Amino acid sequence: MSALLSVEGLDAGYGGVPILRGVSIEVSAGETVALLGSNGAGKSTLLRAISGLIRPSAGTVTFAGEEITRRAPHQIVRRGLVHVPEGRRLFARQTVASNLELGFFGSGVARADEAARVEAALDLFPALKTRMETYAGLLSGGQQQMLAIAQGLVRDPRLLILDEPSLGLAPVLVDEVFAALTELGRRGGTVLIVEQLADRALRLARRAYVMSQGQIAAAGDADTLRGSNALEEAYLGVGAELAHDAGERT
Numbered sequence: 001m002s003a004l005l006s007v008e009g010l011d012a013g014y015g016g017v018p019i020l021r022g023v024s025i026e027v028s029a030g031e032t033v034a035l036l037g038s039n040g041a042g043k044s045t046l047l048r049a050i051s052g053l054i055r056p057s058a059g060t061v062t063f064a065g066e067e068i069t070r071r072a073p074h075q076i077v078r079r080g081l082v083h084v085p086e087g088r089r090l091f092a093r094q095t096v097a098s099n100l101e102l103g104f105f106g107s108g109v110a111r112a113d114e115a116a117r118v119e120a121a122l123d124l125f126p127a128l129k130t131r132m133e134t135y136a137g138l139l140s141g142g143q144q145q146m147l148a149i150a151q152g153l154v155r156d157p158r159l160l161i162l163d164e165p166s167l168g169l170a171p172v173l174v175d176e177v178f179a180a181l182t183e184l185g186r187r188g189g190t191v192l193i194v195e196q197l198a199d200r201a202l203r204l205a206r207r208a209y210v211m212s213q214g215q216i217a218a219a220g221d222a223d224t225l226r227g228s229n230a231l232e233e234a235y236l237g238v239g240a241e242l243a244h245d246a247g248e249r250t
């Protein structure tokens, strides 16, 4: 079976400064895959390169059998690849209902189908159902994160990309968000998630990639990675230090 998302040999950066170097990852339909690594490892940059927000300088991104490298973000999102960026970019002075409606912007979904899509997305987040007329800015952090995810789900994505959904949330709210993501996976959703809380992410995901300094440092089954040193090495830069030491000795 071919992967739903396949990234091969991707190089990308900002204004000529290289960040990603030869990154290859795959996500198959129906699986949740975690992307881990320390601050600045390049995780968000990889998500941006996949969803068209920055242009890769080399390599390919293939989605649902079609090459989408260097396509515009609106073209990519219309193919069913939805990116929920870090930081819950909601319209604080608009209601929950309006924010969900804005999720359809440019999607091509018929107006008559919108209510059913919203209903299906909110099935995962029942707490939002009773707050449809509340301004998004007045929701708790956890509910804002749920709204940001629901805003992506109304498009019925084939792949949902999430950048640090736990950011700034109290542990109990992280539990709620992760419970919803577990349920999404159980229902057959396909998710690529960047997450600082590695242990949580490895309990949610089936497989994971670990990034370090713009490259994939380790990859594998979530259970195997949990018991290995790969994560620690990538986070603490142990591998990099050893390489540095070896370099100094020569």
Ligand SMILES: Nc1ncnc2c1ncn2[C@@H]1O[C@H](COP(=O)(O)OP(=O)(O)OP(=O)(O)O)[C@@H](O)[C@H]1O
Binding pocket: 014, 019, 037, 038, 039, 040, 041, 042, 043, 044, 045, 046
């Ligand atoms: N808009 C930008 N312009 C220039 N450099 C950037 C930009 N965004 C990120 N970078 C740089 O790219 C590198 C990778 O950042 P990125 O945000 O992808 O890392 P990350 O693994 O997602 O870490 P974090 O968890 O801190 O977001 C960092 O050195 C960062 O300073």
